[in-house]
Each structure stands twice: as C-alpha cells, then as structure tokens.
Amino acid sequence: MQRPRNPYSSAEIDRASHERENDERMIELASSGAARFVPIDSEKNLVKTSDIKTGGVPEAVFLHGMTGRAIANAADTQVFLGYVEGTPYFAVDVTGKDVPLSELGEFVDLRQVGALLFAREGSILAYARGMTYWHRRHRYCGVCGATTKVVRGGHVRQCTNENCKAEHFPRTDPAVIMLVHHGDKCLLGRGKHFPRGMHSTLAGFVEPGESFEDAVAREVYEEVKVRVNNVTYRSSQPWPFPASVMIGFHAEAESLDFEVNETELEAARWMSREELQPENLPKDGSFFMPRRDSIARRLIEEWLGHEAGPSISG
Ligand SMILES: [Zn+2]
Numbered sequence: 001m002q003r004p005r006n007p008y009s010s011a012e013i014d015r016a017s018h019e020r021e022n023d024e025r026m027i028e029l030a031s032s033g034a035a036r037f038v039p040i041d042s043e044k045n046l047v048k049t050s051d052i053k054t055g056g057v058p059e060a061v062f063l064h065g066m067t068g069r070a071i072a073n074a075a076d077t078q079v080f081l082g083y084v085e086g087t088p089y090f091a092v093d094v095t096g097k098d099v100p101l102s103e104l105g106e107f108v109d110l111r112q113v114g115a116l117l118f119a120r121e122g123s124i125l126a127y128a129r130g131m132t133y134w135h136r137r138h139r140y141c142g143v144c145g146a147t148t149k150v151v152r153g154g155h156v157r158q159c160t161n162e163n164c165k166a167e168h169f170p171r172t173d174p175a176v177i178m179l180v181h182h183g184d185k186c187l188l189g190r191g192k193h194f195p196r197g198m199h200s201t202l203a204g205f206v207e208p209g210e211s212f213e214d215a216v217a218r219e220v221y222e223e224v225k226v227r228v229n230n231v232t233y234r235s236s237q238p239w240p241f242p243a244s245v246m247i248g249f250h251a252e253a254e255s256l257d258f259e260v261n262e263t264e265l266e267a268a269r270w271m272s273r274e275e276l277q278p279e280n281l282p283k284d285g286s287f288f289m290p291r292r293d294s295i296a297r298r299l300i301e302e303w304l305g306h307e308a309g310p311s312i313s314g
Helices: 017-021 023-031 065-074 119-136 212-224 295-304
Strands: 036-041 044-048 077-084 087-093 106-108 148-151 156-159 173-182 185-190 202-205 228-239 244-253 267-272
Touching: 017 023, 017 077, 023 065, 023 077, 023 087, 036 065, 036 119, 044 119, 065 087, 077 119, 077 148, 087 119, 119 228, 173 212, 173 228, 173 295, 185 212, 185 295, 202 212, 212 228, 212 244, 228 295, 244 295
Parallel strands: 036 087, 173 244
Antiparallel strands: 036 044, 044 106, 077 087, 148 156, 173 185, 173 202, 185 267, 228 244
8 A cells, every 4th residue: 555645745756867967958948838937035935825815725836938937047046856747847046036926926935835735736846945945055165165056957066166176965954753652642742932732743853973763762862851662664754944854753652751851842741542532632722733734743643543644645
C-alpha cells in the first residue's frame, strides 16, 4: 500500500537535474511559450485569493507568455524547478521590483493558504520559495567574501573570484519531530509562540555529528528531561519556511516522569488515547491539536490508530 504523502512534498515535480548543466537548454526552455514562471516577492507567493471569502479555493498564479517573460527579465534570479506534466517551471524572484501583478493575485505567506491549495500547487510554491530564499542569502561567498553568480539552472552559486571559485549549494536544514509515547499516553507540548490552546509534538534541529535518532533523544531530554528508546521513523515533510525538512518519528519514553525546560517550552502534558478522541476534547479552545496538513498531526493520528492521517494526495 502506498502511504499518503505529506503536503509540500514534490513527487509530482520532475526536477530533471541533468538538464541544469546545459545552459543553452535552460535559455531555450525559459524562452519557450510553454514555460511557466512562479513569482516570489520576499518570502511570499502570488496566489489568487479573491474566491476564498465565498468558499472558493485559492489558486497559485503561474505566469506565462509575454507577461511571464517580462517578469522573468525583470527578476534578479531565475531557478529552473523542473517539469510538471511536461511543462517547464521556473521560480523568479521579484523582490523589490516594480512589477504589475496585483490584478492577478496577491503575495501571501504560503503557510496561510497552503492547506487550501491543491497539493501540487502547494509543492511548486514551497519549492520556489525555498530556492529564492536561499539565493537572497548567498550573494557573497562564505569562503572569501567575493560576489557569487548563479549557475546550473539556479541550483548552484559559484564564487566569482578566480582564485576561489567555491561552489555553494542550496541548504536544507534537517529537523526531527517526534511523538513521545508511553503505554496508552503520549506527551504533547506547548511552544512559547503557539496559538493559545494548541499542543503538539516536540521538535528540534539536528546538529552536526548527530544521527536523526541521536537528535530525537537529545531534543526530548533537553525539552522535558525524558529518556526515550525505540525511535522509529514514520515519514518526512519538506518545510521550506524558510529552509527545513521535518523528519518524523515515534519514540518510546522510559517513564511518565518529566520536567519542562521553560526556556524551550511553555508546558507539556500526557494525554491518553481516550482523551484525544475528538468527542472528548474540550470545546472551549483550551486544548487543540496541530492542523491536519502538518506532519505533527499525522504523527499523532498514526499513533491513535487513525490510518490515513492528514492525507493529501495528488
Ligand atoms: Zn570565494
């Protein structure tokens, strides 16, 4: 059985990485009538949101034809994303450019509308956002300080100093996210910036020299002073907000004792399967779980035995 994919994963995008090497091919594709351009302004994506108020679905805006090429020419950076059903897609960074796009949609934070978009559109927008974010922060070589230039279809920046020529690659910072459980209970925490009432799984960045399993054990101990065993992988989710991938686990606690590290968390509590059944959750907003499109929610739903989790397919 094929397991459901998490939102923003890019299984439907053919990244055609071998074509990035061919500069002429990149130019040919970008100037063809088939090309679609995905504009990014700062960290925001262009989305047609006008129908939301009337119950409609927001739509990603992809530019093509004359408009697309004009915007691409005005952009600082162009990144070949790959093909979707044979159509080539490019991300174009229009940050700070005076481009007339307001009639087509508005630039919004993808996290506000991602759950409402068609899955494939969400994946393309997240990928485009992640790539342009990286470009904006790597204009200078981290080795010698000279300027860098875009090469290989926008998937590498190379130092322009002839004596250096260092190549810089897009970053993705791995973060582990884990549902800690013991017997019939699981441990849910509240981050300091969570909306009031929201409780979720624990999470944290992987450090150099750590395996994912090491990072799970360290983070759980840091946040709640609980030792865990049987760390098992469940699924992963791209999270380019701004530059992560979430790697999801279940982890078994050695005991129910815990102590919240208040520099990391506001609170944590054990919840039984019974307490987490929808009909038993408080109706006053004092406790609710993360959104259904998050891997955190999926980890919880899978532990509860609700098979599909927050499936968003095709
Ligand atoms: Zn350099």
